[in-house]
Amino acid sequence: MTNKHSATLTYRDAGVDIDAGEALVDRIKPLAAKTMRPGVMAGIGGFGALFQVPAHLKEPVLVSGTDGVGTKLRLAFDWKRHDTVGIDLVAMSVNDILVQGAEPLFFLDYFACGKLSVDTAASVVGGIAKGCELAGCALIGGETAEMPGMYPDGEYDLAGFAVGAVEKARIIDGKSITQGDVVLGLASSGAHSNGYSLLRKILTHANARPGQELDGRPLEDVVMEPTRIYVKSVLAALAEHGPAIKGLAHITGGGLLDNIPRILQPEWCARLHRDAWTMPALFTWLQENGGVADAEMHRVFNCGIGMVMVVAAQQADAVVATLQAHGEAVSRLGEIVARDAPDAPQTVIL
Template identity: 50%
Template structure:
């Protein structure tokens, strides 16, 4: 007898997964969420507080950081990463995240593992004050190896058209403020996995695998607060490509971001990578180096902004300034 289960797809395990994740999704729901998990589509009501609303969307995954989660048997933090990568991106244009949807794919569905992944997604949504309104769990035997999962998602946010932050007011002499990262975040793990072969080795009092699974900082609450109080001219989420690729993305005109490498704390994990043979130049072109988010502001606002960031529990630094001339990033 041939049936779906004999082909490698266990429908009952799928039902069990849905039941397990319902409790996590409910925790993220606001009154704007119009239906629950199990419908064909998620529904979210827009209220009338925006004069000329613009929807802003972003999508991303966790990448090969997942391989470390598999080997460590720890799945509940990478879901936070999945949310962070999208909401931090749309935040760069001043958008408030509204809702998030995830996609999980695997070769053999294990309800507890899938639920653990969604638990992390739920936590990321709570930190972002957005709703997890739907998703998809795909079991694809023979396509993904047993025990391997992939996770991705996308966020939708909203901003008034006249409040979009697009870098158009940036000028020479403006200050660049860096907000600390929580570590490696979710980029560069193909290199990390070549550098770190033994995830159980001790590093700063922990297994290095645990250090590498530290979830990405979510900057939603602090940035939305800053936008409401100060003139934030440009923002950059420091992801793949490090400083060199991401900071210039906030500029509309030909500017150079002049960065003082000694102005902020570089976490020990990045110093360890340098000790293992990675050139400093490549480090700044691959990793966040301890700065997860960058703001461009007027010099006169910079001290008050740094203090406000500190009130949210993040360290922030004046890491550089803007000069005329399109040279990307200059590290000094």
């Protein structure tokens, strides 16, 4: 075949740097190694990752969850804060599968960009590895895709998923929740990874800039605070108190108003008391600067509560003590009551 051109084209000419991809894998491997746990049979580097289901489970049920980071990434790009969004990525999935009583076993990520910056990608994956350590799960694989023309320079997208396991007889499904049960709230670390489209609009409306202070801290530190991972404390509470913990709700998109009903039978309502917890300064600032109504705040943001736990009233004190011993700030938000009518809200905040 005759070459009509004096020079031949390469993948690098098309915008894909295979050498950079290999350099990133080399940077990732020691990060992933820190997350290894029993069950990992083959991790980073192969075509597929192998994991053996824990042998101590008699009837293991696998629980999976997937998510991204949302428009919080926009601020990561603008403010060049790439080191914690990986924690957010892990947290959103492991907290989701935790609500059914599952122990996270492993995590895989997907990182896509237009032009691969090894330093930026390594910073992001470093956060993912940190999140996996906090959750006690292994980072056993993932995908890095360099796709010229798909993303502007300096930008990327993130997705990931977690797989966990729970004993079939100990799955938490909320079906045992009944009138008089206590609703507990575990404090969030901030806005986590939800409501950032509204949050960013408020930042613009208020002409907020990095460097200004909010509650004695730099604004960007408060806004980019990574999502709290509740795995170890909640699993400890489940191990000690078992059936007393009847339901768990991860407070993500939809806030308190839409997420708690997901674990309630149609006849029940969670009645929460607004004075039961103090809304952190970030949310007060957002509400004041955005003129956001209370109902909208409670439906968009977690408002300081990242995980809700419904427990039997008689064991509530003991469950609170265990959670506090494992580092959680816990509030008694309210109680389960009969729903007023079939079309009445299943979460009310008085």
